[in-house]
Amino acid sequence: MADINVNTVNKYFGDVHVIKDISLDIKSQSFTVLVGPSGCGKSTMLRMIAGLEDINSGTISIDGQVVNDLPPKQRNIAMVFQSYALYPHMTVFDNMAFGLKLEKRSKDEINERVNEAARILQIEDYLLRKPKQLSGGQRQRVAIGRAITRKPKVFLFDEPLSNLDAALRVQMRVELAKLHNELDATMIYVTHDQTEAMTLADDIVVLDTGIVSQKGSPLELYDKPNNMFVGGFIGSPKMNFMPSKILSKSADSTEVDIMGMSKISVSKLSASSSEGDAVTLGIRPEHLVVNGDADGSWESKVFVVEKLGDVSYLYLEKDGEPLVAETEGHSEIKVGDTVKVGFPAGRCQLFDSSGQAFK
Amino acid sequence: MKSVSQIRKRTALIFLIPVTIILLSSALYPLISTLYLSLTDAELENFLNPNYVGFINYIENYEGMWYGVLADSLFWNSVRNTLVFTIFSISLEVVLGISFALIMLIENKLKWFVRAAVLIPWAIPTIVSARMFEWMLQDQFGIFNYMLIGLGILEQGKAWTTDPQTSMIVIIIIDAWKTSPFVAILVYAGLKALPNEVLEAGKVDGTNGITQFYYIIFPLILPAIAVAIVFRGLDALRVFDLIYLINAGSKDIMSMTVYARREMFEYSHFGFGAAASTMLTLIIGVIAVIFIQRTRLHKLDEME
Numbered sequence: 001m002a003d004i005n006v007n008t009v010n011k012y013f014g015d016v017h018v019i020k021d022i023s024l025d026i027k028s029q030s031f032t033v034l035v036g037p038s039g040c041g042k043s044t045m046l047r048m049i050a051g052l053e054d055i056n057s058g059t060i061s062i063d064g065q066v067v068n069d070l071p072p073k074q075r076n077i078a079m080v081f082q083s084y085a086l087y088p089h090m091t092v093f094d095n096m097a098f099g100l101k102l103e104k105r106s107k108d109e110i111n112e113r114v115n116e117a118a119r120i121l122q123i124e125d126y127l128l129r130k131p132k133q134l135s136g137g138q139r140q141r142v143a144i145g146r147a148i149t150r151k152p153k154v155f156l157f158d159e160p161l162s163n164l165d166a167a168l169r170v171q172m173r174v175e176l177a178k179l180h181n182e183l184d185a186t187m188i189y190v191t192h193d194q195t196e197a198m199t200l201a202d203d204i205v206v207l208d209t210g211i212v213s214q215k216g217s218p219l220e221l222y223d224k225p226n227n228m229f230v231g232g233f234i235g236s237p238k239m240n241f242m243p244s245k246i247l248s249k250s251a252d253s254t255e256v257d258i259m260g261m262s263k264i265s266v267s268k269l270s271a272s273s274s275e276g277d278a279v280t281l282g283i284r285p286e287h288l289v290v291n292g293d294a295d296g297s298w299e300s301k302v303f304v305v306e307k308l309g310d311v312s313y314l315y316l317e318k319d320g321e322p323l324v325a326e327t328e329g330h331s332e333i334k335v336g337d338t339v340k341v342g343f344p345a346g347r348c349q350l351f352d353s354s355g356q357a358f359k
Numbered sequence: 360m361k362s363v364s365q366i367r368k369r370t371a372l373i374f375l376i377p378v379t380i381i382l383l384s385s386a387l388y389p390l391i392s393t394l395y396l397s398l399t400d401a402e403l404e405n406f407l408n409p410n411y412v413g414f415i416n417y418i419e420n421y422e423g424m425w426y427g428v429l430a431d432s433l434f435w436n437s438v439r440n441t442l443v444f445t446i447f448s449i450s451l452e453v454v455l456g457i458s459f460a461l462i463m464l465i466e467n468k469l470k471w472f473v474r475a476a477v478l479i480p481w482a483i484p485t486i487v488s489a490r491m492f493e494w495m496l497q498d499q500f501g502i503f504n505y506m507l508i509g510l511g512i513l514e515q516g517k518a519w520t521t522d523p524q525t526s527m528i529v530i531i532i533i534d535a536w537k538t539s540p541f542v543a544i545l546v547y548a549g550l551k552a553l554p555n556e557v558l559e560a561g562k563v564d565g566t567n568g569i570t571q572f573y574y575i576i577f578p579l580i581l582p583a584i585a586v587a588i589v590f591r592g593l594d595a596l597r598v599f600d601l602i603y604l605i606n607a608g609s610k611d612i613m614s615m616t617v618y619a620r621r622e623m624f625e626y627s628h629f630g631f632g633a634a635a636s637t638m639l640t641l642i643i644g645v646i647a648v649i650f651i652q653r654t655r656l657h658k659l660d661e662m663e
Contacts, residue, residue, distance in 0.1 A: 052559050085556035089578040098574070099564035146564070221517035 002063045002076070002153035002186045003028045004048045005047065006020065008120055009058035011044055012332040018044050019024035020210040026188065026203070031180050033189045036233070044159055044216050045207070049188060050079050050156050062154060066322060073102075079156040082162035082163060083138045086131040092118075093127040099150045120182070121175075130142040137168045144176075157189040198222070204349070206230050209343050215326040230357040231282050237324045239314060239349075240288070244281040246273060254350060254358060256281060258343070262296035266348045268358035279358075280351040285313060287347035289312070290333070294342025302337050316341065390640070403627040416634035426636045430532035437618040438612055444531060444602075444614065451535040453584060455567055456542025463547050481540035489604035492533045494519055503554040521610040530612055534601055538594070542587045548575070549583030579607065585654045592650065596643045615639045 004026040026032045034042040035315045047053040049060055052070035059066050076320035078096050078099075086095050093114055094101075100110045118124045121141040131139055140160060147155055157176075161169045177200055180187055191197055197204050198218045206213040206221065206229070214226040218234075225231035231239045244256040253267040258281055266281075274278065289297070298325065304315035312331045316323040316339070325341050333339060350358035361369075396480040397416050399409035418427035428434050459477045463470070480488065495503050496519040504516035519525045553576065561575045606612055607621075619639060623632030 027587065050563060052562065069499060072563045077563065078562070079563045081555065081556045081560060085560040087560070087575060100563075102565040140494050146560075148566070359508060 004043075004154065004188070005048070005059075005061045005184065007059045007061075009045075009048065009060060010056045011041070011048060011053065012056050015026055018210050019048070022207075022210070022212055023058075024187065024205060024212065024215070026067050027102060028186055029184050031177075031187045031189065031200055032203045033191060033197040033201035033203060033339055034205045034207060035194060036213075037192060039209070040207040041210045042192075044209050046079075046188060046190045048154050049075075049154075050077055051075050052079075056127045068318040069107055075154070076152050077154045077156055078152040079148050080140075080147050080160045082159040084131070084143040084163075086139060086142055086146070088131055091128050091130060091170055092123065092145075095131065095142055096145045096149050099146065100166050103150075112248065113149045113151075114145075117145040120148065120179070121145050132142065133306065134308060136164055137172065140164060140172060144179070148179075155183075155185050155187045157187065159191055160189075162191070162193070169196075175202060198234070204234075206233060224357070225282075225349065226357055228280060228282065228351045228357075231349060231351070231357070235284055237285050239282045239284050241258070241351075242281045242283075242323070243319055244279050244350075245273050246277045246279055248275055249273075256300075256350065258296065259321065261298040261318065262343065264296035264343055264345050266345050266358070268350050270350070270352055270356070270358040273352050273358070278353055280355075281343075282345055282351060284342060285324040286311075286326040287344060288323075289344060290314065290325050290327040290331075290340035291340050296344040297340050297342035299338055299340050302335055302339060305331075305333060305335055307316075307331075314339065360494045393633045393636055393640075396629055397637045399630045399658060401629040401633070403629075406629060409630065412630070416630045417638070428631065428638055431603070433610060433613070434615075434618055434635060434638070437613045440527065440612055440634075441596060441598065441614045443527060444534070444598060444612075445592060448531045448534045448538075448595055449588060449591050451531065452539045452542045453588065455535060455582070456537035456587065457546050457580075459539060459543035460546035460550055463543065464550055476644065477543055478540050480537050483537070485537065485600045485602060487600055488533065488537050492529070492536075493520055496529060520605050522611070526606060526609060526612045530602060530605060533605070534595070537601075538591060542584075542591060545583050545587040545590075546580055549580035552581055588654075589647070589650065591642065593647060597639075597645065615642070 004024075006022055006024040008021050008023055008024075010017070010021060011018055022041075022045065034045055036042050048055050050064075050180045051067065051070060055068050059068055061067060062077070063074055063232060072079075076255065079273060087098065090098065091172075092267050096114045096117055097110045100113060105113075114127070115124070116270075118127055120267060121144060123138060123141050123145060125136060126134060126142075131142065134142065140150075140163075140291075141288065143160070160176075164172060174191075189196075189200060201218055203215060204221050205215045205220055208229050214221060216224075221230055221234045225234065225239075231243070242258050244258045247257050247263065249257045249269070252269070253265045254273075255263060255265045256279060257263050264281075298318065300316040300318050302314050303317055306313040306315070307329065310329045311326050312329055312333070312334060314325045314327060316325060325339075327333065352358070396409070398411060398413060400412045401409035409419075414427075416427055418425065418429040451495055463474050465473070483491075495501050497518035498504060498518040500518075501516065503519070504513065506512040508516065517525070519529050557579075557615065558571065558575065561571050597616055598614050599620070602612050602614050602617050603620075606619060613621075615635070616639065617636040619632050621632075622628045622635055626632075
């Protein structure tokens with residue numbers, strides 16, 4: 001239906017190279033999330049697909065057609081903006097009908113489509129109001145409704161939930177996921193929030209300073225990050241990184257020494273590394289074993305305890321290296337206690353000195 | 360103990376005192392004294408001790424004949440001239456002002472030059488621009504006639520500023536040339552404040568240059584245009600300098616202010632002139648109130 005192909009695209013703002021040779025294949029009807037820190041180029045990428053930014057080199061095609069020089073309206077896309085970008089002087093109905101009106105659709109068809117979208121989004125009662133009479137969540141629905149009525153092949157979302165409060169964000173997130181199932185359209189979604197990325201995406205594209213750091217399903221990125229950047233970016237609280245050293249290599253595993261405290265044999269390999277190399281061991285807080293048996297362990301003092309109810313996070317420190325460990329919600333552990341943290345070898349990641357992951 | 364809101368109200372009142380005093384002494388006092396003067400027979404010889412005469416300066420039936428400002432066809436002629444001038448000059452200024460503002464918006468290396476060029480006519484004093492146009496339009500030596508004769512459009516020079524058929528058009532064009540920049544600045548500020556994402560949403564919805572202006576930009580800068588029209592409208596209804604400088608005596612272009620001034624200071628009919636001035640104030644006031652009501656300008660902060 002509407003595959004999107006981005007082929008070695010480059011974008012400069014003046015002298016600043018913001019998109020560097022990016023190539024992406026986005027499958028028809030998939031939900032793809034572009035995620036990354038501020039300034040990584042994710043919004044620029046989306047705006048280039050929308051046709052709101054020129055492309056300096058490379059091609060973008062939608063449904064097999066190169067769209068580099070097509071204006072937005074000829075790309076069969078709809079976009080939802082961070083600030084909602086509703087037309088302040090038009091009613092909700094007119095906001096949603098505007099695109100159809102420009103396409104010179106019949107009155108009946110416009111009525112039908114707008115009412116249909118309003119029904120899906122449960123904003124039928126507000127159709128005659130102006131945007132300023134609506135709450136943030138209602139405005140966001142109207143902005144999405146405006147996109148739906150035009151029945152585009154591709155939906156583009158530019159951080160659509162970042163202006164909403166936390167509770168509403170969760171609610172809208174679920175509704176967006178439902179909407180994607182109902183509409184069968186290709187959706188591309190930009191966010192800096194890794195929770196949104198993990199929960200919504202079929203595919204996540206992690207961008208870092210204008211390059212694709214990794215593309216894959218949420219669990220692929222979570223379980224097998226290609227590099228330290230993705231490992232650190234996906235997951236909250238973030239992955240712990242500890243300086244380590246390779247002690248020996250075997251056919252199917254690498255034995256490392258973690259800060260001279262513990263030896264552990266991880267079944268990951270890297271051809272380019274050799275004995276004695278400094279590497280980084282990564283492990284997520286939820287995989288650390290607190291006061292239990294594991295392949296390697298050490299003892300550490302607790303500096304801070306965060307109790308979230310379902311889980312508690314222990315903030316530890318060893319020789320100046322911080323470490324966060326997850327434990328059960330009703331843990332008896334207090335600040336000042338000494339705990340034993342264990343590393344299950346199967347959950348450990350290894351990264352070489354340039355940040356690339358061992359496979 | 361006083362509540363916070365009481366203290367706030369008192370503070371507000373204290374801050375309002377200076378401006379109230381200034382307004383009372385600079386606006387209300389002259390207004391009332393003019394109103395009083397219009398009810399007297401004040402002339403140059405009895406200016407300090409005029410007699411109260413009621414409304415005869417406005418209208419009076421004396422031996423079957425009507426007298427007074429309201430019975431003077433020249434006064435109504437000046438009202439008509441003022442309204443014609445106001446409507447046409449403002450229409451022209453709004454169209455030109457929006458055009459200039461859109462041109463000023465274009466981002467390129469010449470933008471500072473363009474902005475300066477647009478603003479210069481407004482910075483030139485009226486006396487200078489009036490004299491400048493007078494000379495350019497002069498029948499014997501003016502460059503305008505010279506060009507028209509050179510192009511074969513005219514046989515001989517035309518006195519554009521004194522010809523009854525063209526003098527009003529000339530005044531309107533000079534005024535538009537002079538004050539379109541003012542409208543342009545207000546509209547430019549309105550354009551600059553437009554939310555960029557709304558314009559982009561329009562592009563995604565399929566607007567082109569024309570539909571974008573018609574459906575999105577114009578409705579959103581309408582409040583700025585309405586403000587410009589109120590300012591320009593009040594100025595135009597009180598127009599004096601330009602008309603006085605171009606042709607003070609011509610009844611074809613005589614405005615209400617020129618009429619009132621002539622009665623007062625040329626004929627020394629202070630009471631009668633004051634009555635004309637009062638009528639002028641009344642007419643402007645009524646027009647302003649109707650316009651502001653119609654455009655709901657007083658509810659501007661409720662618009663968006």
